[in-house]
Amino acid sequence: MASLNVGNLGEYLREQRRTARLTLRQLADAAGVSNPYLSQIERGLRKPSAEILQQLAKALRISAETLYVQAGILDERDRDEAEVRSVILADPSITEQQKQALLQIYESFRKENALAADSVRKKTGTSDDDSTPSS
Structure with missing residues (x-):
């Protein structure tokens, strides 16, 4: 933290x-x-x-x-994830079951992409900081 x-x-x-x-x-x-x-x-x-x-x-x-x-309690990436979750959970037009399904799909995509990014980093020898583009 x-x-x-x-x-x-x-x-x-x-x-x-x-x-x-x-x-x-x-x-x-x-x-x-x-x-x-x-x-x-x-x-x-x-x-x-x-x-x-x-x-x-x-x-x-x-x-x-x-x-x-x-x-400084949360980093930017954590905030983005929390906001996506908040928007899904706050949507009155979908059921609780649909909200949970969306959250599960979202989480599976995040895990899949994190694994892919980790694999690329290992192959190229870059760290997480090296792969973050600067603004």
Whole structure:
């Protein structure tokens, strides 16, 4: 698990709060945290728990996984997988059985692709970091 990068998290939270046109007090009330505590998080002085991040995400109407990535709790790949799962599970137009089938298919494709990528890395002698394109 990566260490928390609270400075960037605080800046990101402030930006999201302003985008949502919420005052610090409004967001604190909506998330069920104190105004001073939220202020300290935004200034990078406090490390919020995953539970607090989830409450803030709900109040901001953004995914908790996005905040987990910003906080360094989750890496980008984990967030993408969690978001796919969330979208499937939240879809009201398909049954629970269909949701589970989709998740099983999705997971089997991920495992198959990971095995193929691992095989290529072993053959070429590259590490996981070497195969990641830079932006």
